[in-house]
Amino acid sequence: MKRTRIIVTHYGGPDELRVVEEECPEPKTGEVRLKVLAAGVSLPDLLMREGVHPETPPLPFTPGWDLVGMVDRLGDGITGFKPGQIVAALPITGAYTQFVCLPQRELIPVPSGLDAAEAVSLVLNYITAYQMLHRSAKVRPGQRALIHGAAGGVGSALLQLGRLAGLQMYGTCSSRGAAAVSDLGGIPIDYQHEDFVEEMRRRTSEGVDVVFDGIGGTHMWRSRKALRPGGRVVVYGLTSSLRGGRLVSGRPARRRRFHGLAIFALYIAGGWLLPGRKRMVPYSIQWLKRLKPALFRQDLIALLDLLQQHKIKPLIAQRFPLAEARHAHELLGKGGVTGKIVLMCNGANECAAGCI
Numbered sequence: 462m463k464r465t466r467i468i469v470t471h472y473g474g475p476d477e478l479r480v481v482e483e484e485c486p487e488p489k490t491g492e493v494r495l496k497v498l499a500a501g502v503s504l505p506d507l508l509m510r511e512g513v514h515p516e517t518p519p520l521p522f523t524p525g526w527d528l529v530g531m532v533d534r535l536g537d538g539i540t541g542f543k544p545g546q547i548v549a550a551l552p553i554t555g556a557y558t559q560f561v562c563l564p565q566r567e568l569i570p571v572p573s574g575l576d577a578a579e580a581v582s583l584v585l586n587y588i589t590a591y592q593m594l595h596r597s598a599k600v601r602p603g604q605r606a607l608i609h610g611a612a613g614g615v616g617s618a619l620l621q622l623g624r625l626a627g628l629q630m631y632g633t634c635s636s637r638g639a640a641a642v643s644d645l646g647g648i649p650i651d652y653q654h655e656d657f658v659e660e661m662r663r664r665t666s667e668g669v670d671v672v673f674d675g676i677g678g679t680h681m682w683r684s685r686k687a688l689r690p691g692g693r694v695v696v697y698g699l700t701s702s703l704r705g706g707r708l709v710s711g712r713p714a715r716r717r718r719f720h721g722l723a724i725f726a727l728y729i730a731g732g733w734l735l736p737g738r739k740r741m742v743p744y745s746i747q748w749l750k751r752l753k754p755a756l757f758r759q760d761l762i763a764l765l766d767l768l769q770q771h772k773i774k775p776l777i778a779q780r781f782p783l784a785e786a787r788h789a790h791e792l793l794g795k796g797g798v799t800g801k802i803v804l805m806c807n808g809a810n811e812c813a814a815g816c817i
């Protein structure tokens with residue numbers, strides 16, 4: 462049996478995403494082969510393609526942090542899963558494919574009746590948002606939060622989950638995302654035309670309780686200025702290292718996994734040295750999952766339950782066939798995307814628009 466898979470053979474722009482056809486892998490002992498129904502497309506995928514994300518693997522590699530798939534074949538020693546069952550996983554790389562083999566411990570059962578694209582949005586974006594809200598910031602009802610990039614994948618998840626947590630929310634976005642931010646319960650602030658620090662001072666006398674900053678760089682220090690004394694900035698991304706989907710530095714792309722991380726650490730340390738009782742707290746989904754895998758499982762199950770109860774509704778910006786991964790990267794890099802882009806890896810209408 463053959464499978465289609467996307468590979469990156471050189472670090473660089475969207476043109477470096479190649480479509481290959483090859484023999485389908487067989488599951489080894491302790492592994493399950495999945496037919497991938499939906500794979501998420503996210504900014505971390507673009508950062509890895511450029512070689513600058515800390516998790517960037519050596520070449521060649523298949524991108525794709527998050528997936529929802531159907532159990533297709535069991536390796537030796539597998540118990541508790543059966544062919545046809547729907548599962549979710551966060552392999553960090555390798556999801557842009559029709560079939561993938563993963564260790565059983567990576568798989569989390571997905572309830573039936575969910576849309577595959579909506580379910581996959583939970584695996585990276587909503588877990589990130591949920592853990593930052595409830596584990597890093599430990600938010601309480603009535604608190605004020607500033608969410609940067611609020612119309613994006615993680616940002617829109619923060620708004621939906623923040624509303625459930627009873628937060629008063631402000632969200633920076635470009636004018637294209639303002640309506641979505643309002644619909645999700647946030648007060649939009651146009652980051653291209655307004656100064657968010659001044660806006661926060663004007664709208665809240667002393668500042669907000671928490672800022673979620675996925676933009677990175679000196680932006681984190683400005684976020685700190687929007688805090689009330691005793692507040693915290695949860696820092697979690699490097700959106701500012703890309704412009705138009707390519708490296709702002711303009712340097713030829715190569716594997717520089719620790720460059721961004723070192724700068725990130727420097728800015729956080731700098732923030733600690735500044736006067737005022739304000740904290741900068743880093744968050745990483747992959748490190749929390751490695752250190753405490755049970756929390757990842759517990760939080761994803763809680764989010765799948767919220768989705769099943771219609772308490773959350775991920776925004777799907779666009780669904781692309783797997784072979785159009787390059788267009789998906791171009792679209793995300795261009796900006797102005799509201800919600801999550803998803804690759805439908807075995808046909809968009811596999812089960813009635815991706816319903817599982």
Ligand SMILES: NC(=O)c1ccc[n+]([C@@H]2O[C@H](COP(=O)([O-])OP(=O)(O)OC[C@H]3O[C@@H](n4cnc5c(N)ncnc54)[C@H](OP(=O)(O)O)[C@@H]3O)[C@@H](O)[C@H]2O)c1
Nearest residue numbers: 503504610613614615635675697698699700745746796797
């Ligand atoms: N630490 C973790 O565990 C973790 C997990 C997941 C993601 N991340 C990080 O989270 C960040 C967001 O990822 P994503 O997949 O949600 O990306 P996304 O969907 O592309 O969203 C990013 C959003 O940021 C907006 N934006 C860009 N520059 C901005 C600025 N200066 N001020 C305010 N908003 C701005 C964009 O708006 P326009 O396009 O309209 O300009 C876009 O809506 C990335 O840095 C990613 O690496 C970290």
